[in-house]
Amino acid sequence: MHAVEKILARAAGREEVTTGEIVNCTVDLAGINDLYLQTLRSFAEMGGQKVYDPGKVVMFLDHFAPASTITQADNQKQFRTFCREQGIDLLMDIDQGVCHQVLTDKGLVRPGMLVVVTDSHTTTHGAFGAFGTGVGATDLAIILMTGQLWFRVPEVIRINLKGTLGPGVYAKDVILKVIGTLGADYGVYRAVELAGPLLEGLGVSERMTLCNMTTEMGAKTAYIQPDQVTFDFLQNKKVNLESPGVTTDPGYRYTAEHTFDVTGLKPQLAVPHSVDNVSDITAYLGRPIDQAYLGTCTGGRVEDLAVAARILKGKHVHPGTRFVVVPASKGVFLEAMAKGYIQTLVSAGATFVTPSCAACLGTHQGILAAGETCITASSRNFPGRMGDAGAEIFVASPASVAAAALEGKIADPAQYLGQKEAER
Amino acid sequence: MKGAISGTAFVYGANVDTDQIYPGGYLDLTDPELVARHAMERVDPDFVKEVKPGDMIVAGANFGCGSSREHAAVTLKAAGIAVVLADSFARIFYRNAINLGLPLLVCTGIARLVKRGDLLSVDLATGAVINRTSGATATAEPLSAYVMAILESGGVKPMIRKQRGLPVEG
Ligand code: SF4
Numbered sequence: 011m012h013a014v015e016k017i018l019a020r021a022a023g024r025e026e027v028t029t030g031e032i033v034n035c036t037v038d039l040a041g042i043n044d045l046y047l048q049t050l051r052s053f054a055e056m057g058g059q060k061v062y063d064p065g066k067v068v069m070f071l072d073h074f075a076p077a078s079t080i081t082q083a084d085n086q087k088q089f090r091t092f093c094r095e096q097g098i099d100l101l102m103d104i105d106q107g108v109c110h111q112v113l114t115d116k117g118l119v120r121p122g123m124l125v126v127v128t129d130s131h132t133t134t135h136g137a138f139g140a141f142g143t144g145v146g147a148t149d150l151a152i153i154l155m156t157g158q159l160w161f162r163v164p165e166v167i168r169i170n171l172k173g174t175l176g177p178g179v180y181a182k183d184v185i186l187k188v189i190g191t192l193g194a195d196y197g198v199y200r201a202v203e204l205a206g207p208l209l210e211g212l213g214v215s216e217r218m219t220l221c222n223m224t225t226e227m228g229a230k231t232a233y234i235q236p237d238q239v240t241f242d243f244l245q246n247k248k249v250n251l252e253s254p255g256v257t258t259d260p261g262y263r264y265t266a267e268h269t270f271d272v273t274g275l276k277p278q279l280a281v282p283h284s285v286d287n288v289s290d291i292t293a294y295l296g297r298p299i300d301q302a303y304l305g306t307c308t309g310g311r312v313e314d315l316a317v318a319a320r321i322l323k324g325k326h327v328h329p330g331t332r333f334v335v336v337p338a339s340k341g342v343f344l345e346a347m348a349k350g351y352i353q354t355l356v357s358a359g360a361t362f363v364t365p366s367c368a369a370c371l372g373t374h375q376g377i378l379a380a381g382e383t384c385i386t387a388s389s390r391n392f393p394g395r396m397g398d399a400g401a402e403i404f405v406a407s408p409a410s411v412a413a414a415a416l417e418g419k420i421a422d423p424a425q426y427l428g429q430k431e432a433e434r
Numbered sequence: 435m436k437g438a439i440s441g442t443a444f445v446y447g448a449n450v451d452t453d454q455i456y457p458g459g460y461l462d463l464t465d466p467e468l469v470a471r472h473a474m475e476r477v478d479p480d481f482v483k484e485v486k487p488g489d490m491i492v493a494g495a496n497f498g499c500g501s502s503r504e505h506a507a508v509t510l511k512a513a514g515i516a517v518v519l520a521d522s523f524a525r526i527f528y529r530n531a532i533n534l535g536l537p538l539l540v541c542t543g544i545a546r547l548v549k550r551g552d553l554l555s556v557d558l559a560t561g562a563v564i565n566r567t568s569g570a571t572a573t574a575e576p577l578s579a580y581v582m583a584i585l586e587s588g589g590v591k592p593m594i595r596k597q598r599g600l601p602v603e604g
Contacts, residue, residue, distance in 0.1 A: 045461045045462075057598055057600040073461070082462045130526060144502040146507070148530065148534070149529055149530070149533060152594065194496060195449070195522060198496060198522060198524060371453075392453040392454060393476055395458070
């Protein structure tokens with residue numbers, strides 16, 4: 011069996027599961043975010059009264075943090091009341107940040123767990139060897155009522171990554187290349203395992219970016235086999251590692267395998283209007299940028315702010331460009347502040363937004379007007395994703411975003427990152 | 435789920451994402467009537483003006499990709515859509531729609547056989563699709579027994595109420 015099958019088997023109380031079978035699993039951690047008041051509605055509509063196991067439920071007020079409309083404020087009020095009434099102590103209020111980063115900062119995810127959140131990027135937790143998957147509001151309400159949910163055991167695809175990354179090239183560029191090659195629907199219903207020698211040299215932050223972005227190829231979940239890098243990171247977060255997760259049986263047969271050699275890879279861009287519309291950055295150098303956006307569960311971690319600070323230290327954002335920076339979480343914000351990155355970026359002309367999803371989903375705090383062009387470290391460039399449908403969105407790495415903020419146009423970050431390895 | 439249903443088709447391409455089906459700017463709305471007013475807004479601004487109860491959506495691959503927002507399924511159901519036929523569906527959208535009792539049928543190549551405004555008849559139980567306007571026919575993949583059980587209950591909410599011995603209306 012594959013590791014992800016073993017996770018589902020354990021959660022279903024079974025010795026074995028087979029690909030394609032539907033199993034009822036007990037969920038280890040369930041998260042709700044503030045877009046989905048419908049979760050509480052569905053819970054009530056199904057006759058729910060008491061949450062099955064409030065200790066396993068986390069409530070995130072992250073997408074609308076802090077509220078910008080009266081409706082948002084009222085929704086959040088209802089969530090707080092629900093948590094109080096139901097004894098849900100893990101309420102991550104508007105000071106905490108984006109759900110996936112908050113779970114990571116607080117060490118709530120362990121290898122081998124089944125994690126379900128009302129958010130499509132729950133695949134992120136594959137970076138820790140967990141089975142993370144997104145569901146909608148009513149599915150989550152079923153978990154609130156019963157502690158369980160049905161899953162179809164997915165086929166598993168393995169993506170082998172090898173080679174050496176050149177200056178200015180990061181995990182985000184690698185995964186954009188993969189998505190551009192395989193397509194936005196390649197991973198639908200399937201689990202995507204990321205493997206290969208490249209991973210050994212990547213930290214947890216970059217592994218999270220890889221797993222996070224598998225959502226953009228439709229993946230049900232992502233998986234990276236935990237190694238010493240994972241365990242050291244988790245130990246630092248005081249995560250209980252008594253059960254170190256699971257491993258794939260030798261000889262497991264993948265549905266498909268693909269190998270990507272990243273040697274010589276240029277920084278990548280997903281160009282309007284789909285994430286699999288991917289090009290080398292060189293084809294778009296010089297395109298004027300109205301807004302550069304650094305943040306989100308994809309590209310708002312300490313390492314991402316670090317590379318931006320490195321590019322902008324002692325310089326200033328281009329006068330024709332806005333540089334909006336949103337640390338992914340309070341933990342990220344504090345660490346980046348202690349390391350001086352926030353001060354550097356503010357001095358360089360960055361506009362800071364409180365840790366949250368902010369403009370990533372086009373609701374508030376940095377949204378785009380028609381005819382504007384944005385380069386973003388986030389995950390999506392669908393029409394209207396960050397504001398008006400007449401805006402153009404380029405998805406790129408944090409380094410490419412910072413280089414564009416500096417130059418006011420799309421630029422290759424390599425020139426600013428000669429000795430990148432030292433900072434990794 | 436016996437017998438065929440008929441309705442007029444709206445036809446779209448591949449990778450219609452949830453931001454196009456239901457823009458992020460309206461995610462704080464919860465009343466289905468209000469949610470229905472923004473259906474397909476970013477892909478087809480005329481949709482809400484033209485759609486009638488019983489109409490159908492036909493699309494290419496990966497319909498409903500993107501975010502986990504249940505609003506994307508709620509808005510189509512509340513707008514009166516009876517069934518969506520596509521080459522394939524994104525996973526979370528698929529679960530959300532079935533949970534709400536909105537049938538989705540995987541029917542490869544269907545978008546090439548249908549033009550906007552064609553009258554379709556669809557048999558959910560057998561997967562038989564007939565384009566009454568052009569005469570073309572197609573066969574959709576059969577729904578799994580699990581999905582059929584949810585649809586026959588009118589969605590997962592009535593199903594769970596029934597399992598728990600609660601009255602189903604309300
Ligand atoms: S930061 Fe963006 S992608 Fe991540 S959870 Fe928030 S809205 Fe979704």
